[in-house]
Amino acid sequence: MSRIRIIFFVILGVILLQACGGGSTPKPRGYFRIDFPEKEYQLLDSAHYPYRFSYPTYGTLVNDDSKIAEDYWVNIDFPQYKARIHISYKEAQNRLDSLTEDSRTLAYKHALKAEAISEKFFEDPEKKVYGMLYNLKGNTASSWQFYVTDSVKHFVRGALYFSVNPNKDSLSPAIDFFGKDVVHIMETIEWNH
Numbered sequence: 767m768s769r770i771r772i773i774f775f776v777i778l779g780v781i782l783l784q785a786c787g788g789g790s791t792p793k794p795r796g797y798f799r800i801d802f803p804e805k806e807y808q809l810l811d812s813a814h815y816p817y818r819f820s821y822p823t824y825g826t827l828v829n830d831d832s833k834i835a836e837d838y839w840v841n842i843d844f845p846q847y848k849a850r851i852h853i854s855y856k857e858a859q860n861r862l863d864s865l866t867e868d869s870r871t872l873a874y875k876h877a878l879k880a881e882a883i884s885e886k887f888f889e890d891p892e893k894k895v896y897g898m899l900y901n902l903k904g905n906t907a908s909s910w911q912f913y914v915t916d917s918v919k920h921f922v923r924g925a926l927y928f929s930v931n932p933n934k935d936s937l938s939p940a941i942d943f944f945g946k947d948v949v950h951i952m953e954t955i956e957w958n959h
Contacts, residue, residue: 820954848929858921869913876906910948
């Protein structure tokens, strides 16, 4: 009887090892689900700035205090998502060509990492706002950039940044979500003076 038990346990052990050992597939890498707030906007309408626009209520508008910041530069921070929309302003008088070329250069600086860069011309003749929107696909430091101008006096440039290593797979939902905010800001810019 003990010999039958030994044979039984040996066969059972072989069956279990065969069942556990072959052809298992590793689980694909997963990413945390990100819950985003409802889209809602508020107006930056201050006589202090030469421009005004609508920006997300879930963002915090702060003056840019970096070493290279100039007058009227602001950031819209989203600390929970490690995201920032940077807005810079320059007077365009007699240098519009160089400002637009600088913006184009800054967008295409990411061409080595980008899988594609699309450009979309923007114009609102009623508000005298003209510009370009850049959407950079791939593992780039900035996925959305734009500039707008009145072609005479004002020039505003915007860019979306994340304070994490670029990874298009994990950042894709956030890039899409905040990209809509970048487009909204660009489309709502008006001039104060």
